[in-house]
Amino acid sequence: MHSNETRGEARSLSPICDFVRAYAAKDPVRLHMPGHKGAPILGCEALDITEIDGAGELYAAEGPVAESEAVAARLFGCPTFYSAEGSSLALRAMLYLALFAGDRPRRARPRVLAGRNAHRAFLTAAALLDFDVAWLLPAPGDSYHACTVAPADVAAALDGPDAPFDAVYLTSPDYLGHMADVAGIAAACRARGVPLLVDNAHGAYLRFLSPSRHPMDLGADLCCDSAHKTLPALTGAAYLHVRDAALAGRAKDALALFGSTSPSWLILQSLDAQNPILDALPARLAAFLPALEAMKTRLRAAGYAFVGDEPMKLTLDARAAGTTGDALAAVLAREDIACEFHDPDFLTLMPTSWNDPADLDRLEAALTAFPRRPAIPEAAPPFVLPARRCSVREAMFAPRVALPLGACAGRVLATPAASCPPAVPIVMPGEIINPAAIARMRYYGIEACAVVRED
Numbered sequence: 241m242h243s244n245e246t247r248g249e250a251r252s253l254s255p256i257c258d259f260v261r262a263y264a265a266k267d268p269v270r271l272h273m274p275g276h277k278g279a280p281i282l283g284c285e286a287l288d289i290t291e292i293d294g295a296g297e298l299y300a301a302e303g304p305v306a307e308s309e310a311v312a313a314r315l316f317g318c319p320t321f322y323s324a325e326g327s328s329l330a331l332r333a334m335l336y337l338a339l340f341a342g343d344r345p346r347r348a349r350p351r352v353l354a355g356r357n358a359h360r361a362f363l364t365a366a367a368l369l370d371f372d373v374a375w376l377l378p379a380p381g382d383s384y385h386a387c388t389v390a391p392a393d394v395a396a397a398l399d400g401p402d403a404p405f406d407a408v409y410l411t412s413p414d415y416l417g418h419m420a421d422v423a424g425i426a427a428a429c430r431a432r433g434v435p436l437l438v439d440n441a442h443g444a445y446l447r448f449l450s451p452s453r454h455p456m457d458l459g460a461d462l463c464c465d466s467a468h469k470t471l472p473a474l475t476g477a478a479y480l481h482v483r484d485a486a487l488a489g490r491a492k493d494a495l496a497l498f499g500s501t502s503p504s505w506l507i508l509q510s511l512d513a514q515n516p517i518l519d520a521l522p523a524r525l526a527a528f529l530p531a532l533e534a535m536k537t538r539l540r541a542a543g544y545a546f547v548g549d550e551p552m553k554l555t556l557d558a559r560a561a562g563t564t565g566d567a568l569a570a571v572l573a574r575e576d577i578a579c580e581f582h583d584p585d586f587l588t589l590m591p592t593s594w595n596d597p598a599d600l601d602r603l604e605a606a607l608t609a610f611p612r613r614p615a616i617p618e619a620a621p622p623f624v625l626p627a628r629r630c631s632v633r634e635a636m637f638a639p640r641v642a643l644p645l646g647a648c649a650g651r652v653l654a655t656p657a658a659s660c661p662p663a664v665p666i667v668m669p670g671e672i673i674n675p676a677a678i679a680r681m682r683y684y685g686i687e688a689c690a691v692v693r694e695d
């Protein structure tokens with residue numbers, strides 16, 4: 241058992257794991273859910289329990305989960321809550337908290353100012369919570385994954401004709417590894433009394449850099465992190481961080497509003513078990529990141545270019561190397577190297593310090609062996625903001641029909657046409673699909689859309 245001496249009393253750093261291991265060690269008669277009764281079908285069933293007596297509940301304020309969350313809160317330096325359903329759940333909860341749980345005066349329809357590169361889960365939150373969205377637009381030439389907005393852009397929008405807003409919502413880092421100026425944008429929001437929410441799904445590890453580059457340390461009010469993306473946690477493990485104490489008191493209710501009543505106890509153990517490991521993460525990152533940066537420098541010398549400034553992500557600009565991200569992914573796949581994401585323009589790789597150093601050697605060898613060619617000038621068709629016909633909720637809850645892309649011009653998009661990864665839509669539900677959007681979707685391989693039925 242890991243323990244932490246606090247005011248003379250020994251406190252476990254992994255209370256959820258301690259409980260489940262002690263329970264499994266007794267080899268009890270399991271007359272509760274789940275139905276596998278601990279039988280080793282996958283191999284992990286003995287540790288897969290549900291909210292039995294003593295285990296407590298994920299959404300209760302006491303018991304092993306709350307104790308473990310207190311450990312995580314110390315590590316992150318702010319009130320921190322677990323999600324066993326990814327950042328998808330945590331970001332719905334943070335939008336609910338920002339728009340409906342505070343004591344700010346309520347408007348009939350809350351309005352959120354959001355970066356256009358929002359993940360599909362943001363759209364489902366807009367549908368469920370029925371808020372309006374005004375978009376911060378990408379810079380010309382930005383990929384649809386990116387939305388490089390400066391503090392002055394946010395300030396201008398907050399003071400502009402679409403104001404007032406109830407929250408600002410940013411995705412940082414984005415799928416390609418661009419990081420927003422969260423500190424500057426937080427200052428602009430604070431000066432106008434508008435909370436800043438950050439989808440930090442890709443950046444849980446930023447807290448453990450020296451100095452921290454985590455959004456909560458840079459001034460965000462609410463933030464979600466997918467622990468499973470960059471920390472050694474099981475898929476589905478995520479955090480919700482809340483600055484304001486009163487809102488933190490509502491966080492579990494907010495998560496319970498959208499979450500399952502049967503959260504995965506394996507995922508909760510994974511979050512719990514990694515807390516003591518996170519204590520040592522700064523040293524681990526300090527050893528890992530220079531090696532990664534050195535490899536990037538060698539690959540640059542070999543003719544590759546990278547986009548983004550997130551330290552742990554490798555996003556290759558495939559066009560600059562005379563190829564496509566899809567072709568590079570196929571080259572790596574032949575070497576049994578599996579990437580995170582690829583499209584015509586980019587190849588995204590997400591190494592962590594849990595990769596074997598030999599993994600990076602294999603990657604470098606495969607990329608170096610691939611012949612670089614003259615840069616391909618072709619670029620994605622430009623973005624033209626589609627006109628909006630109705631709210632996200634109206635569009636997502638409307639009767640719909642699937643149409644081939646060529647038949648979609650002038651129709652209202654019903655549900656995001658965005659596969660995962662990266663699950664970033666090009667057209668948003670409720671918007672009228674314009675010819676530029678069709679050209680852009682075709683470029684990215686989208687062949688059909690669900691549109692609102694007109695009959």
Ligand SMILES: Cc1ncc(COP(=O)(O)O)c(C=O)c1O
Nearest residue numbers: 325326327328359411439441466
């Ligand atoms: C930017 C972004 N936000 C949110 C999510 C949702 O996170 P999760 O998969 O943890 O639910 C993702 C998932 O890929 C993402 O890329």
